[in-house]
Amino acid sequence: MGDVSSHLSTIKFKRYKHLIYGGDVTRWVDRKFPACPLCRKPSLWEWGNQNSRIYFRCPNCMGIISVSGWIVRGWTSPLPYAMSRKVAKIESVGNNSGLQNLVGQEYPIEDVQEWASKENGKQSDQKTTK
Ligand SMILES: [Zn+2]
Numbered sequence: 001m002g003d004v005s006s007h008l009s010t011i012k013f014k015r016y017k018h019l020i021y022g023g024d025v026t027r028w029v030d031r032k033f034p035a036c037p038l039c040r041k042p043s044l045w046e047w048g049n050q051n052s053r054i055y056f057r058c059p060n061c062m063g064i065i066s067v068s069g070w071i072v073r074g075w076t077s078p079l080p081y082a083m084s085r086k087v088a089k090i091e092s093v094g095n096n097s098g099l100q101n102l103v104g105q106e107y108p109i110e111d112v113q114e115w116a117s118k119e120n121g122k123q124s125d126q127k128t129t130k
Helices: 023-032 069-073 097-102 109-115
Strands: 046-050 053-057 064-068 087-092 106-108
Touching: 023 046, 023 069, 053 069, 064 069, 087 109, 106 109
Parallel strands: none
Antiparallel strands: 046 053, 053 064, 064 087, 087 106
């Protein structure tokens, strides 16, 4: 049994590069997460939309992280601030089975960014082999 819940399976992940549509989101994630916070490898993210959230999938580990579309697009949110908190939700850890405890959790984007570079972040309970 995989850990990808059904709402994720309907998202069509793609690495959009179009100048008008999608290129801005791809540039955002490439800049924020040059390396995947889950597998820590350089990632060429693929993504898709659902219900005003954007889901980013790492093609290396198949982990999925989502953020509010308002944050990525830089639009002024008509929603209460609480709904556009700058957090990333761990939707799936893909094949990083040691990180299963992170699924469904939300963390500040800045914290998640650090996971890719730090040895002892939130995911320190995973043994790393060098
Ligand atoms: Zn990854």
